[in-house]
Amino acid sequence: MIDFEIDPKLKMLREMARAFAKAEMRPIALECDRTYTPKDSFLIKAYRAGISLGGAPRSVSKTESEFFGANAKGAERTTNRLAALSAEELCWGDAALLMSLPGPGLGGPPLAFTGTPEQQKKYFSIFSKEDPLHFGAYGLTEPGAGSDVSGISTTCRKDGDYYVLNGTKCFITNGGKADWVVVFGTLDKSKGKADHRAFMVEKGTPGFTVGKIEKKMGLRCSETAELILDNVRLHKDQLLGGEAHYEKLGSGGFKTAMKTFDSTRPMVASMALGITRAAYEEGVAFAKAAYCLSRPLPHYQSLRDKLAQWERKIEAARLLIWHAAWMSDLGIPNSKEASMSKAYAGKISKEICREVYELVAGRGWPQEAFVDKWFRDIQIFDIFEGTGQVQRLIISRRFMEGLSID
Helix, strand or coil, rough: CCCCCHHHHHHHHHHHHHHHHHHHHHHHHHHHHHCCCHHHHHHHHHHCCCCCCCCCCCCCCHHHHHHHECCCCCCEEEEHHHHHHHHHHHHCCCCCCHHHCCEHHHHHHHHHHCCCCCHHHHHHHHCCCCCCEEEEEEECCEEEEEEEECCCCCCEEEEECEEEEEEEEEEEECCCCCCCEEEEECCCHEEEHHHEEEEECCCCCCEEEEEECCCCCCCCCCEEEEEEEEEEEEEEHHCCCCHHHHHHHHCCHHHHHHHHHHHHHHHHHHHHHHHHHHHHHHHHHHHHHHHHCCCCCCHHHHHHHHHHHHHHHHHHHHHHHHHHHHHHHCCCCCCHHHHHHHHHHHHHHHHHHHHHHHHCCCCCCCCCCHHHHHHHHHHHHHHCCCCHHHHHHHHHHHHHHCCCCC
C-alpha cells in the first residue's frame, strides 16, 4: 500500500520550519538581498534553533549503513525527507538565507558517506560550537568542469605520505568562510574518473586561499567563492575515506561525488519548490485582488487555467522530490529519481516564477519586490547540482539500462 501521509514528527518539524521562515527569514530577506550579507543575529538565532545547512549527525562515529536505511530498531531513517520538507519551507522564507546558514553544507554527505570514523569525529564535531559559527563546503566545480565532473583538472600528486594539490575551484557556496572544504582532484586526468580523489582541506592550510567572491544576480547574500590551491600539501590522513577506500572501490572520488548528488539533488529541487510556492501564492493573491475570476470572460478563463497549471506542476514536483528522498532514506539506489526531481523542479520553477513576474510586474503590487527577487533567485536552480541537460542525460542512461533488447 502506498502511503502519502507525512509522519507526525516530520509534520511537526515542517511546521516549525514554516514558522521560523515566516517570522525570521521573510522579514529580512529584501534587506539582506540589497546588502549582499546575512545578518549575524539571524545566523546565531538559526543555530540556536537547531537549523543548519546540511546538519551534522548526532553521532560522529556512525557507518554509512547507520546513516541511511533502517536503524538498529528497524525504524526507517527520515533524514532526507526531513531535509526536503524543511528546505521547501525555509526557501519559502528565503533561499539565500538558507544557503548562508552555518553547518557542513554540501560537504556533509560525502564526509558521512566516505569519511573514516576519525575524520567524521574531527570534522563534524566543530559544529557543536557556537562561537564562532562554523561552516563546511564542497569543492568540485572548476572553470572548465562543472556539469562534466569527470573532466576536473585539479591535480593531486602523491609525495610519500603526502598529497600535493594544485588547481582552482569556483562557485563554491560558503567557500570563503568554511572551516574545511571537501576538495576533489585527480591523480591522472588522462584516466578520467578512475583517478579522482577527495580530500579534507582545512582553512589556513599553506597554499589554500580564497579568490574572488562572486557578485550575483540572485541569491545575493549567499557567499559564492573561488578557491585556489597552490602546492597545498596534505597528509594522507586527509584523503577522504583513507587510501584503502580507493584501493577497494576504484573511482572512489567520482563515486563519492555522484552519491552526494543523489542525496542532495532532491533537496535542491525542494529549495526551488519553496521559492516557486512563494511566487505562486503571490500570483494567486494578485489575481484574486485584480480580477473577478468568476466572470465568464475568455481572459479570466485563461488566467484561471494558468493558476491551475501552476498548482498541478508544483504538486507533481513535490511528489517526485518526496519519492527520491524516501528512496535515499532507505538506501535504495535513486540516481534516476533524484535527477527526475531536480530536472522537473528546476524547469517548472523557472517557468512559474517568470509567469508570476510577468503577471505582477509594473502593476504597483505591494509585494512586487519579492516577486522580482524570486525571479532572480530561481534562475540558478536549473544549473547548480547539475544542469537540467545533465539530469535528462542521467535519466535517459538509467532508462536505457533497464531496456531488454532481443
